[in-house]
Amino acid sequence: MTSEDEQRNPGRYVLFDVDGTLVDAVDNQRRVWATWAGRHGLDAADVYRVALRTRPLETFAAVAPHLDRAECLAALHELEDEDVRTGAYAAFDGASQLLNALPPGAWALVTSNYEHRVRGRFARTGLPVPRVVVDAAAVEEGKPSPLPYLTAAERLGARPEDCLVVEDAPSGVEAGLRAGMTVWGVNSATAPAGVHRHFTSLREAAPEILTAAGVPAPGL
Incomplete structure (x- = not known):
């Protein structure tokens, strides 16, 4: 990671992958x-x-x-x-506090799954659902194409350079990078290639995500 990468400010919009990032499925x-x-x-x-x-x-x-x-x-x-x-599954530690602390309209979900299924899992794990959900039916090309993340940014009214992508999988990381966004990796022992920052868990990343979005961390 270069000093230029470290100085990048992704702005106030956060785009989350779902499975493997927010929900352990x-x-x-x-x-x-x-x-x-x-x-x-x-x-x-x-x-x-x-x-x-x-x-x-x-x-x-x-x-x-x-x-x-x-x-x-x-x-x-x-x-x-x-x-x-x-099925039995759970939200990753810190996910609920993190998502509830983000301002409405400042974050989105970008998933290769389908929205009704995401909503079902979020209802069972107590996670809030944002206004913008870009699912497999919303785009013609899935990750690692940049289209899903670019679509989410457009729906939020955000520029790609003002978006922070939070991902766990190499294909999602590639998609965010190709979209011209800052990409942070979570929930893995080693950093996926290309990420600007890496955290071994979502809980570790949560305060930094809130700081990047301009939100005080609520004791995470």
């Missing part, structure tokens, strides 16, 4: 994809590796080009919706 995602893969005789580990970096339709095209994508998506949606209703 890794086991749930792996379980859902393993069930889907098993139904089609595919290797669950191979499928999940692709699913981590692509949207579902792109995953189906890569791992099962012989299958009907619409039928695959419908089956996956059923599995994921059932997981929202019955």
Whole structure:
């Protein structure tokens, strides 16, 4: 990280990834994809590796080009919706305090999931939902394309250079960087390539995120 990177001020808008950043749903995602893969005789580990970096339709095209994508998506949606209703998962430590401290209109969610599912998980974990949610249905290209983050900035009325992206995954980090935004990595032992700052946990990052957004940290 260069001194120039350290001096960057991302401004008052914060764009959060969801799964792996705010909500701990890794086991749930792996379980859902393993069930889907098993139904089609595919290797669950191979499928999940692709699913981590692509949207579902792109995953189906890569791992099962012989299958009907619409039928695959419908089956996956059923599995994921059932997981929202019955699966066990939690918000990462500090997420609730952080999101509730940010001013309305100053933050957004940018996810490769779907908004109704995010809302279901947030309702179960007690997290607030912002006005702007950019989901898989909102854009033609998913991460690592910059389009999801650029769409969120546009909806917030923010310039890309005034946005701070908070991510856990390399594809999301790449998307934020390609969008011309400041990107901080969280919830990983090592820093994803390219991040301007890295924190091993969301709780560690929370006071710094609030400071960057111009908000006093509420004892996080």
